[in-house]
Amino acid sequence: MTSQLKTVLLLGLLSGLIILLGGWLGGRAGVIFACGLAIVMNVGSYWYSDKIVLSMYRARELSPGDAPFLSDTVRDLAARAGIPEPRIFVAPEQAPNAFATGRDPEHSVVAVTEGILGILSPEELRGVIAHEIGHIVNRDILIQTIAGVMASALISMANMLQFGAIFGHRDNNGPGVAGGIILALVAPIAAGLIQMAISRSREFLADETGARLCGQPLALAGALYKLSAASGQTPLSRGNPSTAEMFIVAPLFDTDRKIGALFSSHPPVEERMARLRDMAI
Numbered sequence: 001m002t003s004q005l006k007t008v009l010l011l012g013l014l015s016g017l018i019i020l021l022g023g024w025l026g027g028r029a030g031v032i033f034a035c036g037l038a039i040v041m042n043v044g045s046y047w048y049s050d051k052i053v054l055s056m057y058r059a060r061e062l063s064p065g066d067a068p069f070l071s072d073t074v075r076d077l078a079a080r081a082g083i084p085e086p087r088i089f090v091a092p093e094q095a096p097n098a099f100a101t102g103r104d105p106e107h108s109v110v111a112v113t114e115g116i117l118g119i120l121s122p123e124e125l126r127g128v129i130a131h132e133i134g135h136i137v138n139r140d141i142l143i144q145t146i147a148g149v150m151a152s153a154l155i156s157m158a159n160m161l162q163f164g165a166i167f168g169h170r171d172n173n174g175p176g177v178a179g180g181i182i183l184a185l186v187a188p189i190a191a192g193l194i195q196m197a198i199s200r201s202r203e204f205l206a207d208e209t210g211a212r213l214c215g216q217p218l219a220l221a222g223a224l225y226k227l228s229a230a231s232g233q234t235p236l237s238r239g240n241p242s243t244a245e246m247f248i249v250a251p252l253f254d255t256d257r258k259i260g261a262l263f264s265s266h267p268p269v270e271e272r273m274a275r276l277r278d279m280a281i
Helices: 003-026 028-047 049-056 068-081 114-118 122-137 140-167 176-214 217-233 241-246 269-280
Strands: 087-091 098-101 109-113
Touching: 003 176, 049 098, 049 109, 049 241, 068 087, 068 122, 068 176, 087 114, 098 122, 098 140, 098 241, 109 114, 109 122, 114 122, 122 140, 122 176, 122 217, 140 176, 176 217, 176 269, 217 269
Parallel strands: 087 109
Antiparallel strands: 098 109
């Protein structure tokens, strides 16, 4: 199954859960209320996503003269991708990592940490930048925001359903007190799992897009290996779990081993590398 198709199916699953809980809560009115609340909660983070995350990591913008190779690489790959040249930022972090942000290609940013500049070869750094531009081309910030809106709506409805099951009156056609409590507990977990699955799917797609843009899948695979190994030893000093899915590798801990693949925002690095090696054949 392609990453794009998997994303569509997962978003459809989130939509189905919203409709299901909304119907139990109070039909169309319940759905509209929860979705409206979620949109208000998430639209600001989408519109100002670049300012929020860049401020969080104290990143500063680079001029072309500050890092000529990095600037030339971003300019070349953006031209290959057919998008405006993103602004380049560097975060004062020794943990080697990178991310892309911005609400659309016209307002996009590619950010790297100081640590990544000293650990990768020029070819590997080019692969990382291509991966991040892949996220911009594929509009992953928008897709993740849509998923966030749906998940927030689902969680809001679950909270209302739990309150109603405990303190309200349900007729015999409803899920009842026990059913309402179970749904209220299960829905947020399901929403989180679906969000993580969407994030992993977009990482695979960005790997594929980036490998095609830079023309060196093995260089990107080598970068992922180095970054994954280093992130396990040097996590981000200002790391925030809410931004973990933005980075090219998990920035805080090795999620593959510690909490299981289902709860990870990133696919296993070994699987990503294997796919990239297959592209090089």
